[in-house]
Amino acid sequence: QQQVKQSPQSLIVQKGGISIINCAYENTAFDYFPWYQQFPGKGPALLIAIRPDVSEKKEGRFTISFNKSAKQFSLHIMDSQPGDSATYFCAASRGYQKVTFGTGTKLQVIP
């Protein structure tokens, strides 16, 4: 059962543009929503995370938007750069329960 659905599977954005990746979840008990970034040949690493008591969190060029009623959250990358080219995973978890990951989005930022 896929509890976190991620889209799109791949994304091509021009340098300077905005990259948007969306995730939807089913379990309303989830209370932690991280995004991970993975470069080729490396393990995923935490990029930014949000808890459901806020609707938005921003760290530099990266923003998470969270819509609790729609059970959706998204990652926005402003002023996308070629160095942002990577695979991005959304995830969700609740307290003592295991982390559930989305299927990933391969982002390519072209000059």
Added chain:
Amino acid sequence: NAGVTQTPKFRVLKTGQSMTLLCAQDMNHEYMYWYRQDPGMGLRLIHYSVGEGTTAKGEVPDGYNVSRLKKQNFLLGLESAAPSQTSVYFCASSNAGQQAFFGQGTRLTVV
């Protein structure tokens, strides 16, 4: 600070052979996970552990066994390798409701 260390990094097995992948973490995390990553499939959870001496099945447990005899170590075993187990394996650790830290991955090829 080593974080999460996986050994080996690469391995080639013949069908039917067995092997053990070792994961070690030095962050005193309670939770440890084994994932496999295949193209277009994202991260799929094989087995996980919520504490020393405990293990539980994830999404794709068949053909794998695990053990967590010590809190810092999580072993993944393949008793009789099959070509379908060719993949990149990632170990991760976390505390409940916190970010997961990943190892660098083990690239396994079964011929």
